[in-house]
Amino acid sequence: MILLDRVTKTYPRSEGSAALDRITLNVDPKEFVIVVGQSGAGKTTLLRLLTREERPTSGKIIIGGIDYDKLKDKEIPLLRRKIGVVFQDFKLLPNKTVFENVAFALEIVGVSNKEIRHTVPKVLDIVNLRGKEDSMPRQLSGGERQRVAIARAIVRQPRILVADEPTGNLDPKHAWDVIKVLEKINRYGTTVLLTTHNQEIVNKLKRRVITLKDGKVASDRANSGYKS
Amino acid sequence: MNRRLITLSRIFQTGAVNFVRNISLAIAAMAVMVVTLTIVLFSLITNATFKNTVTQITNKIDVSVFLKDTVTPAQTTVLLSQLKGLPNVKAVQYLNKTQVLQQYEQQNASNKQLATAIGQTSNPLPSTILIKTYDLNKIQSIKAFLVQPANAALQSNAPSYSGDQETAINKITHATDILREVGIVAIIVFVIICALIIFNTIQMAIFNRRDEIQIMRLLGASTNYIRGPFVVESTIYGILSAAISVAIIDAAFVTASNALQASALGLLDISYANSFFKSHFFELLAIQILLGIVLGAVSSIIATHRYLKFKTK
Numbered sequence: 001m002i003l004l005d006r007v008t009k010t011y012p013r014s015e016g017s018a019a020l021d022r023i024t025l026n027v028d029p030k031e032f033v034i035v036v037g038q039s040g041a042g043k044t045t046l047l048r049l050l051t052r053e054e055r056p057t058s059g060k061i062i063i064g065g066i067d068y069d070k071l072k073d074k075e076i077p078l079l080r081r082k083i084g085v086v087f088q089d090f091k092l093l094p095n096k097t098v099f100e101n102v103a104f105a106l107e108i109v110g111v112s113n114k115e116i117r118h119t120v121p122k123v124l125d126i127v128n129l130r131g132k133e134d135s136m137p138r139q140l141s142g143g144e145r146q147r148v149a150i151a152r153a154i155v156r157q158p159r160i161l162v163a164d165e166p167t168g169n170l171d172p173k174h175a176w177d178v179i180k181v182l183e184k185i186n187r188y189g190t191t192v193l194l195t196t197h198n199q200e201i202v203n204k205l206k207r208r209v210i211t212l213k214d215g216k217v218a219s220d221r222a223n224s225g226y227k228s
Numbered sequence: 229m230n231r232r233l234i235t236l237s238r239i240f241q242t243g244a245v246n247f248v249r250n251i252s253l254a255i256a257a258m259a260v261m262v263v264t265l266t267i268v269l270f271s272l273i274t275n276a277t278f279k280n281t282v283t284q285i286t287n288k289i290d291v292s293v294f295l296k297d298t299v300t301p302a303q304t305t306v307l308l309s310q311l312k313g314l315p316n317v318k319a320v321q322y323l324n325k326t327q328v329l330q331q332y333e334q335q336n337a338s339n340k341q342l343a344t345a346i347g348q349t350s351n352p353l354p355s356t357i358l359i360k361t362y363d364l365n366k367i368q369s370i371k372a373f374l375v376q377p378a379n380a381a382l383q384s385n386a387p388s389y390s391g392d393q394e395t396a397i398n399k400i401t402h403a404t405d406i407l408r409e410v411g412i413v414a415i416i417v418f419v420i421i422c423a424l425i426i427f428n429t430i431q432m433a434i435f436n437r438r439d440e441i442q443i444m445r446l447l448g449a450s451t452n453y454i455r456g457p458f459v460v461e462s463t464i465y466g467i468l469s470a471a472i473s474v475a476i477i478d479a480a481f482v483t484a485s486n487a488l489q490a491s492a493l494g495l496l497d498i499s500y501a502n503s504f505f506k507s508h509f510f511e512l513l514a515i516q517i518l519l520g521i522v523l524g525a526v527s528s529i530i531a532t533h534r535y536l537k538f539k540t541k
Contacts, residue, residue: 051446052538073538080448091443095249107238108449110231152447 002027007059021215037212043195084153086163099133142169243460261469264422275411291359430527441535462528466520
């Protein structure tokens, strides 16, 4: 489902040191993979490459059969519609309500209004945001914003879900609720790639854990734990 | 509903909703657009008024040809038809001696001494041909025709150019030509300045919302789906600003005609400007709205472009 072959990403201002250094990864369909590592290890860069926010300096990326080298600019939106992304900084649309933020993910793929009215409340139920439909993002707490971002990422039932520190702003109870949502959609067949700092979550999940260190894969173990 | 229609209706709806939700930004952008569009409208009306003034001046200028009393009606007819055939001649009018005298008496009705003097003599005034031209600059062809020996022999005096000096006419034509050119240049300059100001205003409004564009991009929205609502929003700015600018000028005319009670301020004939504005109201409104829409739409298309680019490195 996700294949990275000797992927390197160097930023022009990084004076030669690579954010990612010859990373090779293979994630199977329906797999739940946790990427851990300290700040600056390359987790966010990895996710930005997967969403084609960045292009690798070298190496090959193939996701869901799409070879990024052959991807034309006008095909990038189509690729992004196949991947659900939960951004670390939420990236909610500030001028849209909670309902509209989630609905936006469906609108851009041409889903009818009737279907949107049917689907969005269900997803807001999953993330415990019923009653907040008409709130603007600025009126929400950090945790609520995070849950809107998750609702938006899963509403299209993507084949791949990429979540960048989705529990970073949440208290332990809500953090675990979010993880349960991710596990749930993984059970429905979505491949999940989760980056986190949260040692407790990693240890409880007992999933495949990839540890990044200085832009390299330090370890890649199934049913593993993590000690930061 | 067809998927494209759904998308199109969403673009319009989102644009309208965004306009309302970003009303403070919209008011700021529209304030600038109103000022610039008002200047353009003002320059359009001013130019039309100057043109009218120039036409009025040139219409008052005739070439007068004075005929000897010995010229026969047949000769007059030939001369008139020849004059009509000249390229720059707009109209030719023949006044016989009696008509010239009547006109003279009318013009000098207040001068009783002169009226008495004329009454005591036989009519000394020659029959006259009045020539109106299309273009005062091209009067040379008429002059050349009139000084031909055969034609000069029919004339009692040298032709008069509006009864004034030729140099005065030349000065007027020169001044009116400059006014025409200045008017056209002024309109072009104002439209360019207006376009640049509106472009910068919309660019700043969109710059404030660049994060929104980038988020929509990351979520997989197509270029048109992101850009569309911005174009709709800017178009609304354009339409409303155009309507407001026309309303401002309308209010200005109402105030000016009440306050000044004057028909003319130098070359700017306010009563003509007012009647021009009233008679061309819908044309001017259409021009303003079209200008507002085009400038708004084009500016937003250009301004969103830079935030819609994908990283190539």
